Amino acid sequence: MKTRARTRRRWLPLLLLSIMPLGSTALAANDAEGRHVVPNAFGDTLIPATPQRVVTLYQGATDSAVALGITPAGVVDSWLEKPMYRYLRDALAGVEHVGLETQPNLEKVAWLDPDLIVATRFRHERVRPLLEKIAPTVATGTVFDFKATLALMAEATGRETRARELLQDWDDRVADFRQRIADKRGATWPQKAAVVRFKSDHVRIYSTGFAGSILRELGFEQPDSLHDQGWGMKLTSEENIPVMNADVIFVLLEPDDPAIAENYRHWTSHLLWQQLDAVRQERVFEVDAVDWIMGGGILAANAVLDDLYRHYGLDSHRGHATPAPDTQTGTRSSQAASAASCAGEPSVVSHTRDEEPGAC
Numbered sequence: 001m002k003t004r005a006r007t008r009r010r011w012l013p014l015l016l017l018s019i020m021p022l023g024s025t026a027l028a029a030n031d032a033e034g035r036h037v038v039p040n041a042f043g044d045t046l047i048p049a050t051p052q053r054v055v056t057l058y059q060g061a062t063d064s065a066v067a068l069g070i071t072p073a074g075v076v077d078s079w080l081e082k083p084m085y086r087y088l089r090d091a092l093a094g095v096e097h098v099g100l101e102t103q104p105n106l107e108k109v110a111w112l113d114p115d116l117i118v119a120t121r122f123r124h125e126r127v128r129p130l131l132e133k134i135a136p137t138v139a140t141g142t143v144f145d146f147k148a149t150l151a152l153m154a155e156a157t158g159r160e161t162r163a164r165e166l167l168q169d170w171d172d173r174v175a176d177f178r179q180r181i182a183d184k185r186g187a188t189w190p191q192k193a194a195v196v197r198f199k200s201d202h203v204r205i206y207s208t209g210f211a212g213s214i215l216r217e218l219g220f221e222q223p224d225s226l227h228d229q230g231w232g233m234k235l236t237s238e239e240n241i242p243v244m245n246a247d248v249i250f251v252l253l254e255p256d257d258p259a260i261a262e263n264y265r266h267w268t269s270h271l272l273w274q275q276l277d278a279v280r281q282e283r284v285f286e287v288d289a290v291d292w293i294m295g296g297g298i299l300a301a302n303a304v305l306d307d308l309y310r311h312y313g314l315d316s317h318r319g320h321a322t323p324a325p326d327t328q329t330g331t332r333s334s335q336a337a338s339a340a341s342c343a344g345e346p347s348v349v350s351h352t353r354d355e356e357p358g359a360c
Helices: 002-017 024-028 059-067 106-111 128-134 146-157 160-188 209-218 238-244 258-268 289-294 298-311
Strands: 036-040 043-047 054-056 116-120 137-140 193-198 203-206 232-235 248-253 284-288
Touching: 036 137, 036 146, 043 137, 054 059, 059 116, 059 146, 059 298, 106 128, 116 128, 116 146, 128 137, 137 146, 146 160, 146 298, 160 209, 160 298, 193 209, 193 258, 193 289, 203 209, 203 238, 209 289, 209 298, 232 238, 238 258, 248 258, 248 289, 284 289, 284 298, 289 298
Parallel strands: 054 116, 116 137, 193 248, 248 284
Antiparallel strands: 036 043, 193 203, 203 232
16 A cells, blocks of 8 residues: 555656646547546546546535535535535535635545546636546536536436436425415515625625526516626625615625624614615525525525525425514524635626626
8 A cells, every 4th residue: 555655646746747638539438338428618528437436626516416425535625614514514524625616636636536526617727637637527617507517417427317306306396486485475576686795894796696596596586786797796885785775685694703793783784774675674684605605506505495485484395494474584604704715806896797706
């Protein structure tokens, strides 16, 4: 074993310095062994028949792996609740960590000797050649499309049947929620929903991304101020509070951060905040940032839906949610501050059309 370890130490640096992509010969070889080509955001990737050692390089892929019954060989650190989100800890006990989603430790990835790497073009395009030298690598285009992530991972690992079951269950729940909320709210449905995250020195309001895509699928509409605004806006002045006007506001907090708590108190005590429709109608809900924007997979998506059943006092057809009155409330909170870096994000009011700046 020691000899093998010394040998690996010699070839790992050479591997990581090599940036030559896999040749076309690899794609044509080994068909007799049951390998198959999987189309993805990195092109067509030749995958082993049954990958056994999977490394996931973003949160949605890790969530999806657990949902499909896969125990990854390696995962990246979570954004909050370090080192891994609580809802995944039991399933990932003992799994190796390979650094940050934005900067995975490629030497450690190689040391794990994976036969499949699941990445995202949004995060990992620059290190793609190195990843492909380590192991067959598939990628999604974004970090928040949980259906695309689930489908890609299922195809790459031969778990299509399980993925279809998960997606059918999701579709059934979506249809059930849409029917129940339309029946309950009548003429007041659909509602315009704002997803707002308070940070220590500013506020973010999201229009796309993980939570936005779920709310849109469920029939919610965007506030008028957010149409054609890319990922959303970054607000640094209380004068921008009217931008958040909506029928319902979902507030993402990290309450263990005193600076964030103080900023939240400061903004919500402002007269303009008190005039928002959702505030006047007592439809401001504090929700878990891990579920709503960090988890990024089918398990987190179902947790978001559980929250909505509960907040709107609806009976879930699967019994996942506990009915509650349609009044202001809260759910389990996230802990610790985000480790994500949001370099390049506009500083006052963002109107960028770029993708949401990751999970941060």
